[in-house]
Amino acid sequence: NAGVTQTPKFQVLKTGQSMTLQCAQDMNHEYMSWYRQDPGMGLRLIHYSVGAGITDQGEVPNGYNVSRSTTEDFPLRLLSAAPSQTSVYFCASSQRPLGTNEKLFFGSGTQLSVL
């Protein structure tokens, strides 16, 4: 039961470096999303996708890019990392966009530090 798989688990970057956080799900879910979790801030939505080829911005999209070329994968790109992007990042998926009766499944997170 793989579910939602995130890699890497930990990452340290220098300011200005770029990287991609990987997310894959094997449940054939249409909906996928990225959240960041900061102390005392809860989970804030960065970007989301309601299907292959369709993405949209969430609450805190600046500094991040996403694409959805396949149903399974939803990578999150940091083009030029900044210390403010130090956070724990969670990828999540559900069968359909969230409404009544939909459940959101989370990956185990990527802890990112930007120096």
Place this chain on the structure above:
Amino acid sequence: GQQLNQSPQSMFIQEGEDVSMNCTSSSIFNTWLWYKQDPGEGPVLLIALYKAGELTSNGRLTAQFGITRKDSFLNISASIPSDVGIYFCAGPYYGGSQGNLIFGKGTKLSVKP
């Protein structure tokens, strides 16, 4: 905009004690969800509530959907050490990000054996 306010922010309790936490909103929600995040893991859904006044249990956990539809409560009875974690309430975004969830800031629970 939409906001969910959770209280308390943190709790330190003795094993065996009961726990109560709540979540309030300035706007009406049609769904209330409660998630638990174990240390080093992603959140996992505990209980989903879909109707005002609904009371739903999951083992030692009981959650209620407030009558006003602007609040929800989560109770844990006879706490045990594995109850440690962060508990989040969540509900659907309305407006620009439909199909997504908004989360409260969480209640961090510590249980002393």
